[in-house]
Amino acid sequence: MSGFDTTEHPHRRFNALKGEWVLVSPHRSKRPWQGQQEAPEGEQRPAYDPSCYLCPGNTRANGEINPAYDSTFVFTNDFAALQEQVPVGGVNEGGLLRAEAESGVCRVICFSPRHDLTLPEMTTPAIRQVVDLWVDEFRTLGARPDINYVQIFENKGQMMGCSNPHPHGQIWAQRTVPMEPAKESTEQLAYFQQHQRTLLADYLAIELEKQERIVIENAHFVVLVPFWAVWPFETLLIARRPVQDITQLTDEEREALADIIRRLTIRYDNLFQISFPYSAGLHQRPTDGEDHPEWHLHMHFYPPLLRSATVRKFMVGYEMLGDPQRDITPEFSAGRLRDMSEVHYKQVQ
Numbered sequence: 001m002s003g004f005d006t007t008e009h010p011h012r013r014f015n016a017l018k019g020e021w022v023l024v025s026p027h028r029s030k031r032p033w034q035g036q037q038e039a040p041e042g043e044q045r046p047a048y049d050p051s052c053y054l055c056p057g058n059t060r061a062n063g064e065i066n067p068a069y070d071s072t073f074v075f076t077n078d079f080a081a082l083q084e085q086v087p088v089g090g091v092n093e094g095g096l097l098r099a100e101a102e103s104g105v106c107r108v109i110c111f112s113p114r115h116d117l118t119l120p121e122m123t124t125p126a127i128r129q130v131v132d133l134w135v136d137e138f139r140t141l142g143a144r145p146d147i148n149y150v151q152i153f154e155n156k157g158q159m160m161g162c163s164n165p166h167p168h169g170q171i172w173a174q175r176t177v178p179m180e181p182a183k184e185s186t187e188q189l190a191y192f193q194q195h196q197r198t199l200l201a202d203y204l205a206i207e208l209e210k211q212e213r214i215v216i217e218n219a220h221f222v223v224l225v226p227f228w229a230v231w232p233f234e235t236l237l238i239a240r241r242p243v244q245d246i247t248q249l250t251d252e253e254r255e256a257l258a259d260i261i262r263r264l265t266i267r268y269d270n271l272f273q274i275s276f277p278y279s280a281g282l283h284q285r286p287t288d289g290e291d292h293p294e295w296h297l298h299m300h301f302y303p304p305l306l307r308s309a310t311v312r313k314f315m316v317g318y319e320m321l322g323d324p325q326r327d328i329t330p331e332f333s334a335g336r337l338r339d340m341s342e343v344h345y346k347q348v349q
């Protein structure tokens with residue numbers, strides 16, 4: 001057999017950012033695209049829900065009352081996974097039973113006072129307020145000597161285990177660098193030391209030249225389905241300028257970030273005409289006091305859906321024991337997202 005073709009033949013792709021492999025099996029998706037649209041979720045939420053602990057003026061479980069906020073609102077999570085006051089200590093038995101104390105802080109960010117909105121239904125100026133809050137939080141938390149990494153993220157939709165539909169995100173800031181950014185740190189540093197350019201700057205240049213996996217662009221950011229994507233409609237949002245964190249963005253770049261997040265999430269919602277579930281988050285340099293010129297600001301979107309509003313991808317079987325695997329190619333997914341309108345389906349009709 002000759003003529004290896006990534007649209008036909010099973011192959012492994014290398015994730016240059018994490019140093020891991022993914023198995024791609026395009027022959028398994030040769031069956032025609034079902035394209036079947038599930039009925040849109042009938043769920044119509046009120047603009048204000050008296051039982052929601054994130055809505056303005058409501059009382060949270062710890063008795064605190066939310067202010068009557070009119071844009072964004074941030075507070076320290078009442079049921080945090082990380083705590084600030086933890087005794088220093090650890091366990092080490094023969095290098096095999098190892099544990100160490102971990103401290104940090106968990107913050108909750110309400111994106112909007114409106115209970116019934118999500119990012120794709122918000123205006124660009126409203127999303128810009130969220131971006132500005134991310135910048136403030138990253139700066140403040142990252143400046144603390146006991147915080148060496150700040151993870152900003154959003155878990156959207158019941159499918160992702162999100163317990164409250166009020167539009168909100170989270171920030172977990174902690175003493176150590178967690179595994180996902182730590183892997184990316186290792187790969188980015190090795191690349192930077194060899195080339196004196198960031199890994200993602202060079203990767204972005206290749207993608208812009210090929211135009212096979214680009215979804216959308218604006219003056220300062222590009223969204224693409226990465227060559228090594230694992231999730232069916234996974235995307236990577238990359239800053240054109242190789243900055244290390246969001247505090248370095250200019251006013252115009254912050255505006256552009258809000259614009260591209262809005263346009264991408266509208267496309268996601270339009271794909272299956274539902275409020276599209278995902279986990280998304282920014283990856284930025286550790287806040288350990290070093291400059292980290294190897295780091296290149298980016299944002300990951302990991303949606304679980306595969307073919308329709310009700311068919312999701314599971315990471316099971318071979319994926320738990322071998323490598324992650326996908327059937328539809330990243331190029332196919334990028335094409336689907338590129339074909340989507342940027343008018344939210346709820347605005348049509």
Ligand code: ZN
Pocket residue numbers: 017184283298300
């Ligand atoms: Zn990353």
